[in-house]
Amino acid sequence: xxxxxxxxxxxxxxxxxxxxxxxxxxxxxxxxxxxxxxxxxxxxxxxxxxxxxxxxxxxxxxxxxxxxxxxxxxxxxxxxxxxxxxxxxxxxxxxxxxxxxxxxxxxxxxxxxxxxxxxxxxxxxxxxxxxxxxxxxxxxxxxxxxxxxxxxxxxxxxxxxxxxxxxxxxxxxxxxxxxxxxxxxxxxxxxxxxxxxxxxxxxxxxxxx
Ligand SMILES: C[S@@+](CC[C@H](N)C(=O)[O-])C[C@H]1O[C@@H](n2cnc3c(N)ncnc32)[C@H](O)[C@@H]1O
Numbered sequence: 001x002x003x004x005x006x007x008x009x010x011x012x013x014x015x016x017x018x019x020x021x022x023x024x025x026x027x028x029x030x031x032x033x034x035x036x037x038x039x040x041x042x043x044x045x046x047x048x049x050x051x052x053x054x055x056x057x058x059x060x061x062x063x064x065x066x067x068x069x070x071x072x073x074x075x076x077x078x079x080x081x082x083x084x085x086x087x088x089x090x091x092x093x094x095x096x097x098x099x100x101x102x103x104x105x106x107x108x109x110x111x112x113x114x115x116x117x118x119x120x121x122x123x124x125x126x127x128x129x130x131x132x133x134x135x136x137x138x139x140x141x142x143x144x145x146x147x148x149x150x151x152x153x154x155x156x157x158x159x160x161x162x163x164x165x166x167x168x169x170x171x172x173x174x175x176x177x178x179x180x181x182x183x184x185x186x187x188x189x190x191x192x193x194x195x196x197x198x199x200x201x202x203x204x205x206x207x208x209x
Contacts, residue, residue, distance in 0.1 A: 056087075068141035071097070072133065076100035079109035089121055110124055137161075145171045145172065156169065169204070
């Protein structure tokens with residue numbers, strides 16, 4: 001039986017959400033390692049830490065409603081959010097650049113993209129986003145910030161010259177202290193407007209018209 005591209009992506013996403021049900025345990029293990037030091041991405045090398053299904057559906061709608069094509073994602077993990085983005089860009093004819101620091105996570109994400117048959121839509125960059133996204137000089141329609149929170153501001157500033165009047169910046173984990181510090185800096189810039197979603201977990205930044 002031939003499965004449609006959308007169904008193939010949906011099936012892969014469901015399998016990954018099923019596999020992510022032990023995330024809480026993995027996160028607790030990771031957090032325990034960091035009692036005497038600052039948490040590091042490697043402490044969470046086995047955890048998905050993914051966006052929710054509802055957020056994924058919201059991202060698909062955002063992409064389709066606004067015909068977004070050029071997507072950049074900071075923080076791939078095992079690729080759940082990227083697969084939602086792929087569901088959007090498959091409709092708009094767009095593509096995604098996503099970046100992940102931890103090699104083993106990126107390799108798993110690459111396998112997941114193959115399984116979902118969307119590898120041709122996704123450019124996976126392995127390494128520190130400050131390096132992998134450096135010198136990016138194409139317009140960005142949607143920037144998804146979902147990596148380590150202390151990098152939100154430097155990454156935003158590094159990519160800001162690629163924003164245009166219809167760019168969306170989707171900020172996950174807006175309730176976290178480091179994200180709040182980032183949001184406070186952006187709020188002071190009259191160029192941008194902010195909209196909270198998902199009970200404050202997400203902030204959508206747009207350019208004032
Ligand atoms: C919250 S998870 C991403 C979840 C993913 N967006 C999803 O919803 O499925 C954050 C990811 O960012 C990665 N990360 C942390 N620092 C990074 C950096 N400097 N460059 C690239 N990736 C980084 C972590 O290894 C982790 O896998």
